[in-house]
Amino acid sequence: MEYKRLGKTELKVSSLGFGGVQISRLPEVEAVNLIRESVNRGINLIDTAHIYPASEDIIGKALKGIRNEVFISTKSQETSIGALLKDLETSLKRLDTDYIDIFLFHDTSKKKKFEELLNNGVVEALIKERKKGKIGFMGFSCHDPDIIEKYYEIEDFSIIMIPINFISNEFVERNYSKLVEKDIGIIGMKPFGGGRIEDARVSIKYINQYKKVIPIIGMQSINELEENLELIKINESINHNDLKIMAKIKEELGDKFCRICGYCMPCNQGIDILQINYLKVLFKQYPYNHTVTPERTSMVDKVDDCIECGECIEKCPYNLEIINMLKENREYYFMRKEKGK
Secondary structure (H helix, E strand, O other): OOEEEOHHHOOEEEOOEEEOOOHHHOOHHHHHHHHHHHHHOOOOEEEOOOOOOOHHHHHHHHOOOOHHHOEEEEEEOOOOHHHHHHHHHHHHHHOOOOOEEEEEEOOOOOHHHHHHHHHOOHHHHHHHHHHOOOEEEEEEEOOOHHHHHHHOOOOOOOEEEEEOOOOOOHHHHHHHHHHHHOOOEEEEEOOOOOOOOOOHHHHHHHHOOOOOEEEEEEOOOHHHHHHHHHHOOOOOOOOHHHHHHHHHHHHHHHHHOOOOOOOOOOOOOOOOHHHHOOHHHHHHHOOHHHHOOHHHHHHHHHHHHOOOOOHHHHHOOOOOOHHHHHHHHHHHHHHHHHHOO
């Protein structure tokens, strides 16, 4: 396993990180064994989040006795001091640890949320927790290149998590060089586009071109672990055949690949466009009973209120056919709900 310096944190992390979003789909014993085997194979960066169902608890059990061999990254979506600190304490308890190496503000893709975090005292509150030794390093996860550009000058932060795959390539094109210049540690999320890109070889080969990025990959089996460990070793340039494969995948996904940037929101009919157009990914990553709930069913039902005004399409920087996507995802959700699995 190759280990890389994670920006100015000086942490030496494995060139591949373990993503904790999908492990709740496994029986707990299997999930624990998979994490421990990943650590045995040299992975020392494990990423999770407060909202990932059961993930922190499973990771806490898996790292019993080997906690000091790994770096844990977790996240909170909260923007108020009280709620954020409550999430931090809950995460510490679930992970069965007295410190978290990397603590991220989860999904700061909306300008309003980003600015709120910077101005409501929550950053200062978290710095106090860092001084107590509960946190090692702080950062953001973000899906918006414009917000990422605002991040460069924030002195107290040293890590950012951004999407990196050959379809969402606007992040490396716009942000990568400046982040490297500022010595920000870069963690790459969604290397397979949230499960929508199925060719692991070209996906990882693409990411390997960006030497300062540590990709986080969700895995559900030893076979997937072994495959990803072999692919991360590839040190070859993208060739003509790789480009053809990528182009074909882009063509197939191009008008349906939502980056979750949020530019289409808010909808004047109250439809949660982002959540609905992310449903297929949720079914791939989360347990069925977490994805199909009365609350989500009501949310998906709101698609029927769409008046097809087209405002969301006009605001989308990627020219996605959002109205058709909403209808398709509504149909898919209720098909899966009817099947019951």
